[in-house]
Amino acid sequence: MASTTLYEKIWSRHTVIEETAEHPAVLYIDRHLIHEVTTPQAFAELEARGLSVHRPDLTTATCDHSTPTLPRRADGSYPYATDAARNQVETLEANCARHGIELFGWGSDHRGVVHVMGPELGLTLPGSTIVCGDSHTATHGAFGALAFGIGTSEVGHVLATQCLLQRRSKTMAVEIEGLLQPGVTAKDLILGLIAEIGVGGGSGCVIEYRGEAVRALSMEGRMTVCNMSIEAGARAGLIAPDDVTFDWLAKRPRAPQGEAFERAREDWRTLRSDDEASFDKTISFDAGRLSPRITWGSDPAMGAGIDAAVPPPANAAARDALDYMQLAPGKPAAGTPVNAVFVGSCTNGRLSDLMDAARVLRGRRVADGVRMLVVPGSEQVKREAEALGLHEIFLAAGAQWREPGCSMCLAMNGDGGQPGELVVSTSNRNFKGRQGPGVRTVLASPMTAAASAVAGAIADPRIYAEGSDAA
Amino acid sequence: MPHKLEPISTIVSTPYVLDAPNIDTDQIIPARFLTTTSRDGMGELLFNDWRGEDGAFTPALAAQSKILVAAENFGCGSSREHAAWAISDFGFRAVLSPLLADIFRANALKNGLLAVEIVPSVYDAIAAQPDAQIEIDLESQTIKAAGQEAQFDIDPFARRCLLDGVDAMGFLTSRISDIEAFEKARA
Ligand code: SF4
Numbered sequence: 001m002a003s004t005t006l007y008e009k010i011w012s013r014h015t016v017i018e019e020t021a022e023h024p025a026v027l028y029i030d031r032h033l034i035h036e037v038t039t040p041q042a043f044a045e046l047e048a049r050g051l052s053v054h055r056p057d058l059t060t061a062t063c064d065h066s067t068p069t070l071p072r073r074a075d076g077s078y079p080y081a082t083d084a085a086r087n088q089v090e091t092l093e094a095n096c097a098r099h100g101i102e103l104f105g106w107g108s109d110h111r112g113v114v115h116v117m118g119p120e121l122g123l124t125l126p127g128s129t130i131v132c133g134d135s136h137t138a139t140h141g142a143f144g145a146l147a148f149g150i151g152t153s154e155v156g157h158v159l160a161t162q163c164l165l166q167r168r169s170k171t172m173a174v175e176i177e178g179l180l181q182p183g184v185t186a187k188d189l190i191l192g193l194i195a196e197i198g199v200g201g202g203s204g205c206v207i208e209y210r211g212e213a214v215r216a217l218s219m220e221g222r223m224t225v226c227n228m229s230i231e232a233g234a235r236a237g238l239i240a241p242d243d244v245t246f247d248w249l250a251k252r253p254r255a256p257q258g259e260a261f262e263r264a265r266e267d268w269r270t271l272r273s274d275d276e277a278s279f280d281k282t283i284s285f286d287a288g289r290l291s292p293r294i295t296w297g298s299d300p301a302m303g304a305g306i307d308a309a310v311p312p313p314a315n316a317a318a319r320d321a322l323d324y325m326q327l328a329p330g331k332p333a334a335g336t337p338v339n340a341v342f343v344g345s346c347t348n349g350r351l352s353d354l355m356d357a358a359r360v361l362r363g364r365r366v367a368d369g370v371r372m373l374v375v376p377g378s379e380q381v382k383r384e385a386e387a388l389g390l391h392e393i394f395l396a397a398g399a400q401w402r403e404p405g406c407s408m409c410l411a412m413n414g415d416g417g418q419p420g421e422l423v424v425s426t427s428n429r430n431f432k433g434r435q436g437p438g439v440r441t442v443l444a445s446p447m448t449a450a451a452s453a454v455a456g457a458i459a460d461p462r463i464y465a466e467g468s469d470a471a
Numbered sequence: 472m473p474h475k476l477e478p479i480s481t482i483v484s485t486p487y488v489l490d491a492p493n494i495d496t497d498q499i500i501p502a503r504f505l506t507t508t509s510r511d512g513m514g515e516l517l518f519n520d521w522r523g524e525d526g527a528f529t530p531a532l533a534a535q536s537k538i539l540v541a542a543e544n545f546g547c548g549s550s551r552e553h554a555a556w557a558i559s560d561f562g563f564r565a566v567l568s569p570l571l572a573d574i575f576r577a578n579a580l581k582n583g584l585l586a587v588e589i590v591p592s593v594y595d596a597i598a599a600q601p602d603a604q605i606e607i608d609l610e611s612q613t614i615k616a617a618g619q620e621a622q623f624d625i626d627p628f629a630r631r632c633l634l635d636g637v638d639a640m641g642f643l644t645s646r647i648s649d650i651e652a653f654e655k656a657r658a
Contacts, residue, residue, distance in 0.1 A: 016653040017646060023628045026646055028653055038551065040508035051644065066506050084506035091508050135550040135574060151552035151578035152510075153638065161643045163650055167626065199493055200544040200570055233547060235573050299493050299547075317492050410502040410549075431497040431548060433520050 003274035005171050006240055007206045010146040010271070014129050016163060024165040030128035032059045032158045033114050034101070036066055036092040037412075038133030042156035043095040055162045056100040060123055063089045063105050064113045066413050069375050069402035078106065081414030099159075112378020112404045115139040115346035119223065120380050122252025126241040126268040131158060136346050136428065137236075138229040142222035143249070144241035144271045146206070149230065169235045170280040172205035173273075176213040178288025183462040185356065186221030187348055187426065187445035189213065190228045191293035193285055195303040202234030205281065208273060209239050213287035219248040220352040227347045228428050231300040240272040292461055294424075295443040296333045297321035298432045306334050306448065306460045324432055325422075325440050333442070334458050339421035341372040341453040342435075343446050344402075345409040348426035349377025351384050353446040358390045360450035360464045361397040367456025372399035373415065375407040399453065411435045424452040476583035478636035482564045482607045484537035486616075489527060490598050494541050495548030496575065500557045502549070513553055514560035530561075537564045538605050540597050544568075546575025546586075555579040555586075565607055567614070569594045580629040581638055587623045589614060609634060 004012075011027070019025035032055075039061075046053070053059060066085035068078055080086040089105075096103040104110040110117055115136050118124045124140040130147035131137060133155040140147035150164065157164055180189060194201070207229050209222075217225065222239050229237030246265050249255045256264045273279075291305035298321040304310060312329045313319040327333055343349075343357045354376065366372045374394045376382040382404055385391060391401045407415040409427035411434065417423045419438030426449050430441040444452070447461035454464065504516045518528035533539075539558060545568035546554060555578040558566060565585040579586035585607065589597075596617035597605065605616040609630060614621050632638060 016650055021627055022631070023642065024626065026643065026650070028650070037505050041510045041552075044509075045640075049640065054647075054650075082506060088506050088508055133550060133552075135548070149550035149574055151550055151555070151574060151581065153552060153578065153581040153640075157640060157643050160640065161647060161650055162654075163643055163646075165628070165639050165643065199547055203544070203570060204573060230548075233544065233572060299495070315492075320491075410497075412502040412505055429495075429497070429548060431495045433501055434497050436503075437501075437520055 003276035003278070005273040005277045005279060006144065006208055006238055006271060007146065007169070007171050010127055010129065011168060013127065019167060024167045026163050027129065027166045029131050029158050029162055029164060030058065031118070031123055031130045032162070033118055033130065033132035033137070034059060034061045034155065035114050035132070035134065036063045036088045038152050039095065039155055040088065040091045042152050042159060045156045046159055051160045053099040053101065053159050058162060059101045059159070060118070061092060061096050061101050061103040061105070062111050062114050062117050063092055064111070064404070065406045065410065067405045068413055069405045069407045069415055071403060085413060109379050112380065113346045113349060113406055115227065116349055116377030116381065119143065120252070120378060122249055122255030125249070125255065125264070126245060127271045131164065135230045136227050138234070139223050139227040139346055141226040141229065141237040142219060142239050143245055144239060144268070146236060146238065148236040170205045172202055172207045172234070172281040172283070173279040174207055174209050175282065175284040176209060176211040176287050177284065178213055178286045179216055180213065180287050180290065183447060183465050184290050184292055185445040185447065186217055186224040188290050188293040189287050190225045191295065191300065191303050191443060192290045194228065194232045194301050195293070196285065197232055197283065199231060199299050199301045200233040202229060202232035205234050206236045206238060207232070207234045208279070209237060214239055215242065218352060219244060220350045223350070224347055228300065231428055241268050292445060292448045294333055294448065294458060295430045296325060296327050298324055298430055300428065300430060300443060303443070304333070306332070306458070308332060334460055336422065336458045338370055338424050338452050338457055340417055340423045341370060341449050342375070342408040342423060342425040342427065343449050344373065344375030344377065344407050345427035346377060347428045348446050349375060349381065351381050353426065354381065354385050354390050355388070357446040357450040358393045360447055360454065360461055361399065362393050364397055364454045364464070366398040366453045370453055370456050372453045373402055373408060374399050375402045376404045378404050408435055424449045424458060476636045476638060479564065479583065479585055479633045480609055482537055482585065484605060485535070485603070486538045486540040486567070486597055486601055486605050487533045487536035488598055488601045489539070489541040491527070492542040493544045493547055496546060496551050496554040497548055499546070499554040500551065505551060505553055510556045512560065513557035514562065517557040517561045534562060537562065538567060538607070539563045539565070540567045540594070542568065542594065543570035545571055547572040550574045550578070552578040552582070555582045555584055559584045567594070567597070580633065583633065583636070585609065585633060587625055589623060590621055593619050593621050
């Protein structure tokens with residue numbers, strides 16, 4: 001057999017009908033994750049055509065995007081930002097009930113940001129195909145699953161047939177060597193990589209992240225890296241599963257159990273690109289030389305090391321971005337005053353992220369005038385964080401400890417910034433207006449976000465790590 | 472009723488040019504408008520935050536055009552199909568860019584919006600002469616613009632769907648017996 005890549009192995013396991021010149025392949029989907037924002041029109045379409053959900057058992061729902069992160073009111077009601085938001089969640093509830101789809105909604109112990117919840121439950125399995133009407137579905141690629149975001153029409157296709165029409169993607173290998181220095185995290189790694197290859201650098205490709213720096217990452221770190229594949233324009237990100245993956249999956253309620261798990265693991269071990277497999281594109285990247293990263297512009301590639309100067313604008317777009325961000329080239333962004341800090345999202349809302357932030361905040365205070373929101377990625381993350389007492393560290397520091405959800409990552413639930421405010425955010429997108437009209441977003445790791453909250457200005461987390469137990 | 476698509480064969484119009492790279496779907500339609508549960512009426516929200524006095528988007532001018540032209544990596548970011556709905560509801564029939572984000576392109580083509588990539592030289596010519604008429608012929612896959620003529624690529628299946636005014640759901644549902652056989656074989 002010819003040498004094949006991991007992508008091709010997963011692809012061929014799921015091809016119902018091969019692609020031809022006339023039509024794309026029919027690709028089978030193992031797990032369809034849905035949420036309230038990108039599904040109502042798909043359910044409506046299904047019903048208009050008289051179709052039913054083909055495999056409700058392979059469909060899993062949660063609500064996360066338009067849900068409030070403030071606690072329930074005394075009367076038990078949820079403090080939605082708008083009636084439209086409430087209607088959207090209630091529409092999802094009704095659609096799930098009507099079609100027999102399991103919903104981890106309000107009241108569930110597992111509700112959470114869809115890409116935090118899926119892996120936590122063990123719904124994300126190596127070698128499987130996973131889709132969701134959400135571009136950060138790439139997160140699940142950290143387990144060696146082929147996972148990608150789809151539009152609402154395609155949500156309808158998967159609901160009706162459990163399949164998608166897909167053309168084979170190109171493949172891109174990113175070889176990441178070297179090891180991350182203390183204070184430098186998976187978030188800094190992916191921000192550094194995107195700055196190098198650009199927001200279109202992975203266009204049309206499925207990226208496979210390889211090399212010693214990737215193998216050394218925890219599952220959480222791998223998810224952070226794969227999560228932002230879309231920010232490099234890639235269709236999906238993949239990491240070959242290994243013992244780190246299997247150990248993580250061994251405790252998950254919806255993963256295979258007992259003997260079935262052992263059998264599955266034998267199969268999962270075969271899920272790697274063959275040594276001789278060729279990729280359409282290969283690049284290498286050195287993780288060892290990275291500093292903590294921040295973005296200075298209005299797309300995720302416009303970034304720099306926190307100790308480096310903001311570069312002179314290379315083009316009109318960069319000039320425009322600096323204008324919007326009110327940052328000057330030629331000097332570091334560090335030291336720029338901060339109005340708000342957000343720790344959360346499917347990029348950095350997992351337990352290890354909250355632990356990183358807590359290490360910086362322990363025994364310190366959020367600077368006067370700075371608002372800090374810590375939003376766990378899921379109910380489970382929230383429970384685990386509280387069991388460790390992290391919430392007490394956040395509250396003692398003057399930060400807000402919220403209910404799980406997407407929150408300020410896309411600011412459609414009422415959480416957000418005010419025009420002109422500068423927000424250091426652990427999320428994935430710094431597009432103009434992403435966190436509210438006129439809000440200036442700086443992407444960073446949880447440690448850098450926490451350090452900036454303490455300093456009241458964009459700050460290098462290593463100054464707080466040194467000489468403390470966080471080092 | 473299933474969402475009916477208007478068949479497309481040729482589109483002739485002056486372009487509306489947004490000469491900026493990496494225009495993301497948060498610009499095309501900001502997230503705060505995504506709490507809707509219908510797909511109608513989104514044209515009014517297209518580039519909402521780019522409207523107004525100094526804004527880069529002038530609705531009155533844009534409404535005179537059927538062809539939106541933008542610099543590279545148009546439609547990047549969030550997978551929201553609302554972006555394609557908004558562009559098409561506003562009245563555009565085609566989007567041309569030297570590089571289109573994957574999910575955006577797929578979403579557009581599924582909604583009767585002809586989203587295709589043009590070579591940079593054609594883009595430059597259009598950006599330099601935004602008043603010149605553009606002619607897109609889907610049957611022959613050619614674009615005539617600003618004195619240039621070029622071929623464009625489009626997936627043959629998406630092209631067929633656009634020419635016939637049908638969408639992909641019909642194709643998939645007609646293959647349900649193959650899908651069920653696949654499910655049986657791997658169970
Ligand atoms: S946290 Fe942000 S990126 Fe992740 S699913 Fe929610 S809105 Fe999308």
